[in-house]
Amino acid sequence: MSTTVTPPPKKVNRIGLEVLNYKGSKTTLCAGCGHNSISERVVEAFYELGVEPWKVAKFSGIGCSSKSPAYFLGQSHGFNSVHGRMPSVATGAMLANRNLIGLGVTGDGDTASIGIGQFMHMVRRNVPLIYIIEDNGVYGLTKGQFSATADVGSTLKTGAANELPPFDCCALALKWGATFVARSFSGDKKQLQILLKAAIAHKGLAVIDVISPCVTFNDHDGSTKSYAYVKDHEEALHELDFVPFYEEISVEIPEGQVRDVELHDGSHLRIRKVGRDFDPTDRLAALSALEEAEAKGEVLTGVLYLNTSKPTFLELLNMVEEPLATLPESRVRPPAAALHEVMEELR
Amino acid sequence: MSTLEVSPLESSSGRPGEPVINDFSIQVATVNGSGSQTANSVLLRALFQMGIPVSGKNMFPSNIAGLPTWFTIRASKDGYIARRKEIDFLVAMNPETAREDVLKLDSGAAVVYDEPLGLKELRSDVHFYPVPFDKLVAPVCPDAKLRKLVRNMIYDGVVAWLLSIEMPEVRKALVKQFGKRKAKAAELNWGAAQAGFDWAARTLTKTDPYIAERMNATAGKVIIDGNSACALGAMFAGVTVVTWYPITPSSSLVESLMGYMKRFRHDPETGKATYAIVQAEDELASIGMALSAGWAGARAMTSTSGPGISLMSEFIGLGYYAELPAVIFDVERVGPSTGLPTRTAQGDLLKNAILSHGDTRHPMLFPSSPGECFSMTGEAFDLAEKFQTPVFVMTDLDLGMNNWMADPFPYPERPIERGKVLTAEDLNRLGGFARYEDVDGDGVGYRTLPGTNHPGAAYFTRGSGHNQKAQYTEREDDYVNNVDRLADKFETIRKHVPRPVVELNPKATIGLVAAGSSDYAVRESADQLRREYDTETSYLRLRAYPFTQELTDFIRRHEKVYVVDQNRDGQLVALMRLEFEAELIARLCSVRYYGGLPLDARTVTDEVVRQEGL
Numbered sequence: 030m031s032t033t034v035t036p037p038p039k040k041v042n043r044i045g046l047e048v049l050n051y052k053g054s055k056t057t058l059c060a061g062c063g064h065n066s067i068s069e070r071v072v073e074a075f076y077e078l079g080v081e082p083w084k085v086a087k088f089s090g091i092g093c094s095s096k097s098p099a100y101f102l103g104q105s106h107g108f109n110s111v112h113g114r115m116p117s118v119a120t121g122a123m124l125a126n127r128n129l130i131g132l133g134v135t136g137d138g139d140t141a142s143i144g145i146g147q148f149m150h151m152v153r154r155n156v157p158l159i160y161i162i163e164d165n166g167v168y169g170l171t172k173g174q175f176s177a178t179a180d181v182g183s184t185l186k187t188g189a190a191n192e193l194p195p196f197d198c199c200a201l202a203l204k205w206g207a208t209f210v211a212r213s214f215s216g217d218k219k220q221l222q223i224l225l226k227a228a229i230a231h232k233g234l235a236v237i238d239v240i241s242p243c244v245t246f247n248d249h250d251g252s253t254k255s256y257a258y259v260k261d262h263e264e265a266l267h268e269l270d271f272v273p274f275y276e277e278i279s280v281e282i283p284e285g286q287v288r289d290v291e292l293h294d295g296s297h298l299r300i301r302k303v304g305r306d307f308d309p310t311d312r313l314a315a316l317s318a319l320e321e322a323e324a325k326g327e328v329l330t331g332v333l334y335l336n337t338s339k340p341t342f343l344e345l346l347n348m349v350e351e352p353l354a355t356l357p358e359s360r361v362r363p364p365a366a367a368l369h370e371v372m373e374e375l376r
Numbered sequence: 377m378s379t380l381e382v383s384p385l386e387s388s389s390g391r392p393g394e395p396v397i398n399d400f401s402i403q404v405a406t407v408n409g410s411g412s413q414t415a416n417s418v419l420l421r422a423l424f425q426m427g428i429p430v431s432g433k434n435m436f437p438s439n440i441a442g443l444p445t446w447f448t449i450r451a452s453k454d455g456y457i458a459r460r461k462e463i464d465f466l467v468a469m470n471p472e473t474a475r476e477d478v479l480k481l482d483s484g485a486a487v488v489y490d491e492p493l494g495l496k497e498l499r500s501d502v503h504f505y506p507v508p509f510d511k512l513v514a515p516v517c518p519d520a521k522l523r524k525l526v527r528n529m530i531y532d533g534v535v536a537w538l539l540s541i542e543m544p545e546v547r548k549a550l551v552k553q554f555g556k557r558k559a560k561a562a563e564l565n566w567g568a569a570q571a572g573f574d575w576a577a578r579t580l581t582k583t584d585p586y587i588a589e590r591m592n593a594t595a596g597k598v599i600i601d602g603n604s605a606c607a608l609g610a611m612f613a614g615v616t617v618v619t620w621y622p623i624t625p626s627s628s629l630v631e632s633l634m635g636y637m638k639r640f641r642h643d644p645e646t647g648k649a650t651y652a653i654v655q656a657e658d659e660l661a662s663i664g665m666a667l668s669a670g671w672a673g674a675r676a677m678t679s680t681s682g683p684g685i686s687l688m689s690e691f692i693g694l695g696y697y698a699e700l701p702a703v704i705f706d707v708e709r710v711g712p713s714t715g716l717p718t719r720t721a722q723g724d725l726l727k728n729a730i731l732s733h734g735d736t737r738h739p740m741l742f743p744s745s746p747g748e749c750f751s752m753t754g755e756a757f758d759l760a761e762k763f764q765t766p767v768f769v770m771t772d773l774d775l776g777m778n779n780w781m782a783d784p785f786p787y788p789e790r791p792i793e794r795g796k797v798l799t800a801e802d803l804n805r806l807g808g809f810a811r812y813e814d815v816d817g818d819g820v821g822y823r824t825l826p827g828t829n830h831p832g833a834a835y836f837t838r839g840s841g842h843n844q845k846a847q848y849t850e851r852e853d854d855y856v857n858n859v860d861r862l863a864d865k866f867e868t869i870r871k872h873v874p875r876p877v878v879e880l881n882p883k884a885t886i887g888l889v890a891a892g893s894s895d896y897a898v899r900e901s902a903d904q905l906r907r908e909y910d911t912e913t914s915y916l917r918l919r920a921y922p923f924t925q926e927l928t929d930f931i932r933r934h935e936k937v938y939v940v941d942q943n944r945d946g947q948l949v950a951l952m953r954l955e956f957e958a959e960l961i962a963r964l965c966s967v968r969y970y971g972g973l974p975l976d977a978r979t980v981t982d983e984v985v986r987q988e989g990l
Contacts, residue, residue, distance in 0.1 A: 082831070082834070083830065084827060088668075104833075107834070108668065108671060108836075109838040110668070110839065111694055114661070117656065117663075118664050119668070120668070121665030121666060121671075122669065125616070146661075347648055348652055349649065352827065353617060353650065356650055358791060361641070368785060369784075369787075372598055372784040372785065376597070
């Protein structure tokens with residue numbers, strides 16, 4: 030009588046994939062880099078939601094942050110493009126194939142300095158895309174220069190202080206049309222994972238500004254984007270919970286304290302008030318909350334704004350349902366009669 | 377009304393008193409924004425409808441209203457439709473330029489002018505026809521606000537009478553111009569044209585020799601501008617993503633494409649578009665979107681001019697290195713910098729051939745006519761997808777924005793070619809793929825599209841160093857192997873670009889080489905050289921870069937080869953010097969024109985004659 034050893038069943042998600050299917054190649058970023066934590070959260074979020082990796086397209090610009098798409102979702106197409114121009118690259122691919130789940134990863138140099146123009150126009154268009162800003166206030170790859178999100182007074186390792194005011198990418202996104210605006214901290218695993226899941230479920234542009242300390246160039250006492258500073262000054266707006274569309278909503282919502290927002294795919298984002306009374310559908314309130322926090326030197330995290338009714342750029346273009354990329358010739362080359370008709374008009 | 381007193385003049389062309397039939401140029405000098413475009417198009421069309429070969433060149437300022445504009449119509453029984461330097465028939469409507477315009481004329485020319493300008497005193501060797509436009513327009517156009525526009529139609533009537541242009545053809549052209557929806561405007565303008573004609577018939581005595589006479593050289597032909605032809609080419613090539621940023625002289629390419637796509641590219645049942653046209657925030661974004669749409673599998677294009685190309689340079693290097701298909705229309709204008717935005721040139725050749733930093737090479741197609749704008753646009757899309765690289769369609773303001781006679785475009789016969797794209801089924805069969813592996817020995821790898829339902833479909837596209845599997849690398853051998861393969865790919869492209877048109881003349885020892893819109897002037901120049909200097913020439917018209925064997929053979933066959941360039945530095949000949957051996961380079965001579973106007977034959981002839989010592 031022989032005995033067979035049955036290996037323990039592999040842990041899989043609802044579409045039968047292991048977490049390995051969502052991983053990428055080994056990171057080449059510094060040990061302890063906030064960006065690596067974000068990559069881990071991306072892997073978890075897509076795995077746990079059971080998104081088919083082949084449906085995702087990853088986009089990035091140039092910089093440490095933009096390298097990171099190689100380190101997650103290895104079964105998704107990736108496009109590491111040019112500095113500051115990722116929004117146009119993501120937009121073009123989404124035009125070609127509206128069924129893709131677009132995931133953009135950039136840094137503060139990419140988004141707030143060289144690429145602020147493209148960032149603003151992407152926001153204005155409400156391109157359906159998850160847009161993560163891995164924000165450390167510093168240029169890492171070129172060894173430690175200020176970016177446009179560095180706070181006034183924050184210093185470089187050399188002691189040089191920044192005297193110019195920072196761009197607040199969340200405020201910009203809020204003002205000009207993004208339909209999902211959030212801020213988080215790379216060290217806040219639970220919050221970031223929930224925000225990513227909600228962003229995946231959201232239909233329009235989801236901008237998530239993640240404070241992600243640079244351990245090599247900007248994790249010192251004078252930095253406002255260091256682990257220590259953010260841990261001391263983070264103020265979570267609320268506690269978040271996410272119920273995916275495939276899970277039954279069983280828990281009753283306690284009155285008053287919780288807002289339950291249904292997202293486009295039927296998921297629910299539950300927003301539990303902690304400190305201040307905050308309505309994430311009120312754009313003006315979000316803007317003033319950001320202003321107040323900035324004045325106090327606080328880092329406000331959580332969902333700042335959510336709008337589930339505004340049409341996306343792709344919807345406004347009135348395109349056919351199928352991806353343009355794979356329409357057959359019969360649908361993209363008009364018949365000979367059409368050419369004949371035009372030629373007759375020109376005689 | 378004034379009576380005309382003109383001393384009998386002799387014509388400079390033809391014998392005294394003998395009419396000059398269907399061989400003249402008309403220049404209308406007006407003010408930008410005065411609405412003369414309609415009147416000029418009607419004149420052009422009326423001649424065309426009479427069967428006379430014509431061309432129209434609009435020389436306009438970079439301004440919305442107020443600066444001088446000249447529209448030149450050339451009628452040529454011999455079919456010469458390049459710009460002609462000499463003006464035979466001037467319509468002087470612009471007080472600012474009238475004196476200079478008249479003084480520039482050759483002896484024997486004719487001038488229709490607005491009477492108050494008092495041009496008659498300027499010289500005695502041209503035929504003057506003063507016309508009291510304000511007096512004539514008032515009765516036919518009660519609305520004073522419209523008179524500025526409608527008075528232009530009066531010169532159409534006067535010119536029609538003077539040149540014997542048939543009024544029913546003027547009416548037909550007018551109705552066509554306004555379309556059915558603007559019937560009222562057409563009638564108002566027709567009234568003005570008739571008033572001009574009747575007044576001229578009653579008042580003027582014709583003394584100049586120029587006459588339009590019906591012939592049959594335009595039957596079946598159409599009139600179209602190159603930009604519209606490119607737009608049609610793109611639509612019938614199955615373009616799906618169009619991104620652009622407005623810039624003269626390319627804007628009308630996408631604008632006419634919008635019109636065509638709206639008519640012919642919406643699903644008949646759902647009304648949904650089988651395309652996306654996006655006006656980007658700048659050229660950086662428009663090329664970024666186009667290349668990425670190409671990456672994701674769309675047939676993608678953008679359209680611009682020199683300044684836009686300069687901005688796109690970084691992205692186009694990415695397109696070359698990461699191997700992304702897109703078609704880029706470059707409707708060239710005069711540079712450098714802002715240059716002369718509304719004047720024509722072929723000044724982007726050298727730049728585009730090697731656009732962006734590092735070692736790059738890009739294919740360029742050179743259509744010379746609306747027919748080729750249409751057909752070569754289709755070829756450009758196929759080349760871009762087959763070879764996974766940006767492809768330029770090089771036209772210029774003259775070809776793109778001016779109206780040209782053309783044979784109706786034949787419907788594309790060949791199916792669309794989408795290149796080496798692996799599907800999920802292919803991947804199941806193959807077991808996997810390496811994106812940049814030269815499997816077929818032609819330098820072209822296989823690609824997959826994002827959204828392909830297969831765990832092995834994904835690869836990582838990057839502008840940084842990459843190996844065959846598209847993985848990041850900084851290794852010397854990986855880098856060298858990859859860029860060498862790209863060079864091999866360019867050699868494959870060389871075998872697939874449109875071949876040149878070669879017209880060998882066994883008696884010729886000199887050859888002419890030109891590309892794009894230079895064709896018309898160069899052909900006419902060859903006739904001038906034969907007729908006036910007893911000099912035979914062969915001709916090679918380039919239709920693409922990289923150059924092909926035909927060009928090498930052509931240079932070898934001739935003692936001297938004149939390469940015609942519409943730029944200061946001889947960019948086309950410079951590209952040849954980069955490729956050829958010294959013995960061939962020694963045979964190359966350069967003919968250059970860079971004044972911003974469409975090339976004319978006399979400029980080419982004079983330069984060849986000077987260099988040949990004829």
